[in-house]
Amino acid sequence: MTLAEAGVEANALAESGHERELAQLRAAWADDLEAAARSSDYRERAAAYRAVGQFRFRQKEELLRRGLEDESPACRGSALLSLELLSRDHPRVVNSVRPLLHSIANADDNPAVRRLAILGLRNGSAQRDTIVLLQGIAEEEGLDRGVKETASKVAAGLEKRANTR
Numbered sequence: 001m002t003l004a005e006a007g008v009e010a011n012a013l014a015e016s017g018h019e020r021e022l023a024q025l026r027a028a029w030a031d032d033l034e035a036a037a038r039s040s041d042y043r044e045r046a047a048a049y050r051a052v053g054q055f056r057f058r059q060k061e062e063l064l065r066r067g068l069e070d071e072s073p074a075c076r077g078s079a080l081l082s083l084e085l086l087s088r089d090h091p092r093v094v095n096s097v098r099p100l101l102h103s104i105a106n107a108d109d110n111p112a113v114r115r116l117a118i119l120g121l122r123n124g125s126a127q128r129d130t131i132v133l134l135q136g137i138a139e140e141e142g143l144d145r146g147v148k149e150t151a152s153k154v155a156a157g158l159e160k161r162a163n164t165r
Contacts, residue, residue, distance in 0.1 A: 003029065003036055004047045007054035014056045026055050037063055042072035049075055053082025061086075061093060068100050073110040080104075080116035087123035094124030102133055105151070111144035118147070122154045126162035131155050 001009075006029050013022040033055070036048035049067035052060045064086075067079025083101075087093040094101065101124075104117035118137070121130055134155035138148050 002047075003032055003044075003051055007047070007051035010051070010056070011054040014054070022056065026057060029055070030057075033057070033060070034063070037066065042070075042075055045070060046072065046074040046078040049078035049082055051082075052079075053085035056086065058086060058090075058093075061096065065097055065100065068097060068104065073108075073113050076104065076108070076110070076113045077116055080113065080120050084116070084120045084123060087120065091124045094120055098124060098127070098130065102130065106133060106137060111147050114144070114147045115150045118150045118154050122157060126158040128162070131158050131162065134158070 006025060010022055010025050010029075013025065029051070033048050033051055036044045036051075039045050039048070045067070049064065049070075051057075052064055052067075057063075064079045064083055067075050068083070070076050070079065083093060083097070098121075101117050101121050105114055105121060108114045108117065118134065121134065124130065134151040137143065138152035138155060140148065
């Protein structure tokens with residue numbers, strides 16, 4: 001079984017609530033995941049960063065931070081997917097890397113990576129600086145339409161959440 005296949009299995013276990021089996025799978029793959037994240041092959045690193053979320057590996061948040069700073073858009077995207085997955089129930093995950101997400105959402109060269117960063121911000125706290133940044137991205141001329149639309153939707157959702165507190 002590959003790390004990617006183990007990640008799919010781990011995600012299925014997590015979604016079905018089989019915590020004991022998931023913990024066993026985490027223990028079995030923890031070292032391989034770490035090794036893959038250090039690989040010189042971006043495909044192996046991307047699989048490792050994606051697996052962090054699939055395994056619900058909260059202990060590997062620092063590894064995700066490295067993934068967000070990776071030179072490869074595939075690796076950054078995989079780390080962002082994991083971050084979004086881990087942050088669905090725990091906004092602390094997003095809040096801990098908020099400045100980095102702001103930077104990626106605002107300036108990454110890859111529009112898909114920018115959209116993923118914006119989607120990740122959706123699960124964090126509704127902070128004013130994030131809302132203003134996203135509104136600015138939504139209004140920026142010459143920007144990818146998908147990025148602008150995503151930023152507008154996420155900003156509106158965060159603003160609504162902020163106003164209901």
